Amino acid sequence: MEAQKNRMIITVLGNDQIGIIAWIANRLAEFNVNILDISQTILQEFFTMIMIVDLSPSKTAAANLGKILAEEGKQRGLQVNIQHEDVFAYMHRI
Numbered sequence: 001m002e003a004q005k006n007r008m009i010i011t012v013l014g015n016d017q018i019g020i021i022a023w024i025a026n027r028l029a030e031f032n033v034n035i036l037d038i039s040q041t042i043l044q045e046f047f048t049m050i051m052i053v054d055l056s057p058s059k060t061a062a063a064n065l066g067k068i069l070a071e072e073g074k075q076r077g078l079q080v081n082i083q084h085e086d087v088f089a090y091m092h093r094i
Contacts, residue, residue, distance in 0.1 A: 006055040014078035016047040
């Protein structure tokens with residue numbers, strides 16, 4: 001149950017380019033964030049990815065991680081967002 005409290009949704013959107021998955025996976029590993037699930041696809045030339053991650057082992061707050069990934073992603077021409085899975089679930093309820 002504790003791990004679910006720290007599960008986050010990370011989305012990555014942008015033009016397809018070499019190394020996107022490698023970049024974000026390596027950055028998450030550096031912050032000791034566990035990737036629980038990942039789905040990615042290319043829609044024409046656009047890269048889209050959604051990840052479910054566990055921040056429990058990390059000493060970095062989600063807000064700080066989000067700022068870092070957003071800034072680094074922006075430098076790569078990507079939009080990177082992180083939000084708690086509860087927020088994501090409530091936003092996408094019908």
